[in-house]
Structure formats: C-alpha cells, structure tokens
Amino acid sequence: MHIYDVLVVGAGPIGLATALGLRQRGIENILVIDQTRAFRQVGQVIDLLPNGLNALKYIDLKAYEEVKKKGMSFLSSTPSNDNANQTTQKPKSPKTSPEWVQKNFKGERIRATPLSYDHWFQQYGEGRVSIAWYDLQTILRNLLPEDSVKANHRCINVVYEPEYKCVRVDCVSHLGGEQNPYAHWENAQNHENAQPENLEIISQQSETKSFRAKLVVAADGINSTVRRILYKNTPYQAFARPEYSGFAAVGCQGISEVSNKLLTELNEKFFENSRIVTIFNDEISRDSDCMKQVWMMLFQRKGGQLGYIIHLALPLDSLKHKSGTALIDLALLSLEKANFPTCLKQLVSLSPPANMLQRPYYIHRAMISDRLQFPSTANLNLDTHPLEMQPAWKAQRVVLVGDAAHGMPPFMAQGANQGFEDALAIATLIANIKDKHDWDNTQAISEAFDKYEHLRRPFMVDIQKATLERLYWSDKEWQDYSQKLYRRNFNKLLETLQ
C-alpha cells in the first residue's frame, strides 16, 4: 500500500502551486488529482497582482518567471484597434499604453489603472500580468513530473484512517458529464444542457480507485467536494455548498452590427483611448437601493466587435434557465432601473442572443458574522450556531486552500492571488512537519494547520468584505487597500511560520 506524503485534490492554479512549493521544499512523494477527464482549454483570463506574483516567486522561482513571461506577452498580444483592415465604423485605436478606466454615466473619468507590469512594479515593488486560467494551469502543471498529476480522478470521498496514520481519498474515473458552474462561464445554450452535478449519478463505465496520503490538501475550488465531506454532520453543514453572493454577471461576447452613430457616441463618451472601460453610477452610496448596484464593463474585441459584461445584484432565480433573448431583456431592465445612459441600453439591445453569457457569483465566506445579511443562515438555531462562525478549514489530516477555503466573486481580482498566498503558507508549514519528522504527530499537524488559518483567515475576511463593498469606496480607501494588499511582506510572513 503506497502512502503519499501529500495528496493534493484539484489541479487548478492553487493545487499545482502547492505541489510545486512542496517539491521546492524537498517533498517529492506527492500526487495531484483532478476530476477533469483531460486537461483542456477552459476558464477565463485572470489578473495576477503584485501580492500573488510575489507569493508565486517565493513558492517556486521558475514558476514565477514562466508565468510572468507568459503574462507579459498577453498584453502585447491582445487585439489593438490599429488593425489595418479595420473600417471607419469601428472605435478608434488606443494610442497610449493600455489602462483600465472607470467612468461615470456622464463619461467622466473616476479612476484609471495602467495595466503594464512596469507601472505596478514601480508602485509596489512587483508588477501585474494577465494570463488565461488554462495557460497558468499548463505552465504550473508542466513544471511537475508528468506522473505526479493525474487527470480523470474525481475525488468522491475522504476517509481518515488513524490506524494507518493517513487519509484515504476515493476517486472515480470516466465520469460522464462534467460541469463547473462555479469556475467557468456558462452560455445561454449550454446552461440548458448542463449535466446534473450529483455524485450518485456515476456512469456505467466509471471506475473507482483509492489513494492514501499522510496529508491531504484540498484545492478543489469553490464547490469543493472535500469541504462538503468535512462539513457533513457538523455545525458547518449549512456552509458546505458555496452561497450565492447576491451578484451575477450577464454579458455578450460580441456585437458587430453597431451603427456608426452609436459607435461614435460610445467612442467619444466612454472608450476614448481605452480598449476596456468600466461604467457605473458614482453617486450611489452604501444605503442606495441595491438595484442601483450595477456596473458595466465595455470592451472592444478583435476585428472591432464590441462586448460587455454587466454585473448586477439580483436574486439567483431570475437567472435560471434563461434563453439569450431573456438575458438581453433582463440586462435592459437592470440598466433601466439603474438609470444607465441610453447609448449603453441601445448597445445591449443589439446583442445577438446566441452570444449571451451569464454567471451567478458564489462565495464561501471566511467568516459568517451577520445572519441578517446572509439568508442561508437565517433559519439556523442560535444555540448551536454562535453569531460569529468560522467555517473550518481543516479536519485531522486534511486542509482546505484557495477557493475551497474562501472562494469569492472576482471583483477585486484576488481569488488566485490569495490562493497563492495560501499555497506559500501551507507548503512552508508542511515542509516544517517533514523537517521535524512530525508526519505521525497529529498534535504538530493540527498546530500547523491552525497557524495557517490564524494567519490567512483574518486577511481573507477583509478581502471578501472589500470585494462586496468596494463600489462605494473613496480614493483614500482604494489607496489604503492597495498599499496594504500589494505590498505584502512575505519574508515577515515566512518568519511567523517557523
């Protein structure tokens, strides 16, 4: 019976980064499993910001360098409107270095964030890059030995086996459908055809297999199976599934039939020299009607097509089983209620239904502190559930990292960045266990996992709060947040872990 030192569930960016961090620290008897039948091009583009890149540098220098290189080439490869075959109909080309501009309804600039690595480097001592989720996964995966990452293994059970001083992870292979509504976009068509996500429905051809490991790191994303198993029949049961955050996105991948008049207006008022612009009402306050909490990302695509993503607060049910046309109506109604300018509503009304996308955003809260805010906790028994609860991140020899521990909507672009901070902390702590020959010392393991939680949870509580509230922030609040977040001192952090 082979027993791995560490088994990582989930070959997303955080599981793979954890595995790399462990190898760098001398732990090679590891295995990473993933449910995907084969690694394939999925996921969105994500921003890696100074804190995440810096954490990656400490995890594995080579991984950092390769990710940075790929990320830096991303900006230069994104479509520019200097395109020679572009007709006069299309918006004007950005001439200056790219930036992400935020504007109000009048088209006035509220904030502009340069996107270049160098700009961030000068500000915070480390830069920022954009990279496709799949490219990030591929780079990290290729740095691990081929046989230490296994696709087609979906974890369905985790059993603590004290007699063998390990955990057994049961997996199933060749599962029929695959669905990940929490991590990837759904378009209006495939939303209808989505496979039921039911562990009981295991197809005829599926095979089961078990692995054993001294420690299990669960990096299986916001809809974590391992978390569900850990929380079953515990006070945390109500938090086993990710909670709907109250926010969703409705978007259109591409609109080409836009009149010259409308293009000119959008270009002059909103795009100016930018390729991407976020538009929202800068007059809303913390007490504003939630229907006003709508913000729209408008972007120009290759070949001059326009696209948009509207983020809005709305009940989850209003998205269910919506056709492309129904999504357009929903978007228009939301823009109307939030008093968006007519030209933006005109653009939305031109969306081809087949290009419509939608996604509800989920969260696994780092702290459940106010039951009034969180409907799913409203019916809990107050005697068994104190007002402030911290849904556990560990049990015996299992620990949660990344989105499995604290997944959240992407409005602050911190999910993967925070996950890299987790990976650095947990790889360091597990390496301490190895160095002190503490694999059999459950007390030492429990203390190490507690240290990880005490270090990471308070920070995640702040980040999740910022994610849901930042729309009302002043410039000062943005500056304080950026300084605190992007200038994280990992030398100091590592010292506290010794």
Ligand SMILES: Cc1cc2nc3c(=O)[nH]c(=O)nc-3n(C[C@H](O)[C@H](O)[C@H](O)COP(=O)(O)OP(=O)(O)OC[C@H]3O[C@@H](n4cnc5c(N)ncnc54)[C@H](O)[C@@H]3O)c2cc1C
């Ligand atoms: C639209 C959008 C934009 C985003 N933008 C940013 C951004 O700009 N910056 C940023 O930092 N973050 C961003 N994020 C968040 C970021 O994508 C996540 O935080 C990050 O991917 C989390 O990594 P992870 O490895 O913890 O989980 P995931 O990326 O979800 O990976 C989990 C892995 O586990 C596997 N898995 C799941 N269940 C099982 C199972 N039972 N058995 C085996 N394997 C399993 C999955 O197949 C997957 O490969 C964004 C997210 C979205 C949705």
